[in-house]
Amino acid sequence: MKTTTLSALALVATALPLAAQTASTTPVHHATATTAHRVVGCSTLPTLSSKIPALPAGVSCAKPLYTLTRTPDMKLDYASPLLSPEVRESLGATPTTYSLNYVDIIVGTGDPVRQGKYLSVKYTGYLPDGTKFDSSEDHPGKEPISFPYGMHRVIQGWDTGFEGMHVGGKRRLFIPYQLAYGEQGRPPIIPAKSMLVFDMEVVSESDSAPAPKTPPAPPVHPVPPAAKPATPAGTTTQPAGNTTQPASTTPKQ
Numbered sequence: 001m002k003t004t005t006l007s008a009l010a011l012v013a014t015a016l017p018l019a020a021q022t023a024s025t026t027p028v029h030h031a032t033a034t035t036a037h038r039v040v041g042c043s044t045l046p047t048l049s050s051k052i053p054a055l056p057a058g059v060s061c062a063k064p065l066y067t068l069t070r071t072p073d074m075k076l077d078y079a080s081p082l083l084s085p086e087v088r089e090s091l092g093a094t095p096t097t098y099s100l101n102y103v104d105i106i107v108g109t110g111d112p113v114r115q116g117k118y119l120s121v122k123y124t125g126y127l128p129d130g131t132k133f134d135s136s137e138d139h140p141g142k143e144p145i146s147f148p149y150g151m152h153r154v155i156q157g158w159d160t161g162f163e164g165m166h167v168g169g170k171r172r173l174f175i176p177y178q179l180a181y182g183e184q185g186r187p188p189i190i191p192a193k194s195m196l197v198f199d200m201e202v203v204s205e206s207d208s209a210p211a212p213k214t215p216p217a218p219p220v221h222p223v224p225p226a227a228k229p230a231t232p233a234g235t236t237t238q239p240a241g242n243t244t245q246p247a248s249t250t251p252k253q
């Protein structure tokens with residue numbers, strides 16, 4: 001949210017001289033806040049590409065974990081009609097409401113997810129157009145990612161998106177851009193203002209970060225025996241240490 005706040009302040013500072021040209025009174029700024037509230041019921045599933053795996057049959061809506069309502073951090077009592085539409089939009093007083101929605105695909109039967117615990121999670125992330133931008137399946141060894149839940153080490157949608165899950169559970173998260181990479185995105189991978197879709201599975205939960213796995217030792221191959229020197233054709237090899245001559249060559253007494 002800090003990035004959004006700084007952007008809004010920069011836009012206000014730029015617009016003030018232009019607004020003051022026709023303002024009869026000094027513009028007054030009002031600070032506002034973001035409020036969170038629970039919503040009971042279902043939300044309409046977003047339209048997604050067919051490249052994204054389909055949800056189980058019978059799933060018709062997503063549930064909101066929570067909903068946030070946010071109005072601009074700063075606004076003007078008066079804005080000049082000379083302001084561009086982009087600046088007007090950034091300074092507008094219309095509240096923005098967005099939700100972190102989810103669908104539980106499999107309800108886990110293990111321990112419940114708890115804040116501060118380390119979660120090991122298998123995941124695949126998609127853009128709405130079906131582009132897969134990241135997956136634990138593509139990591140070396142297909143290893144899951146591990147992170148302390150609720151400790152602000154990941155994007156906000158992940159930091160709060162496992163609420164109510166149990167180990168072994170699978171969930172699809174629909175993360176609005178406000179809880180992901182914001183208005184700027186993460187070019188060239190994540191476009192600006194892009195919702196993210198994650199399929200996630202909680203593999204395990206622990207009190208500490210899992211120890212890194214030791215790579216397997218390379219296989220030990222037996223050393224082949226040394227090759228014997230070739231014996232010229234027509235010669236007979238005599239065993240070492242044998243001094244007895246053949247009977248045909250022993251002189252008679």
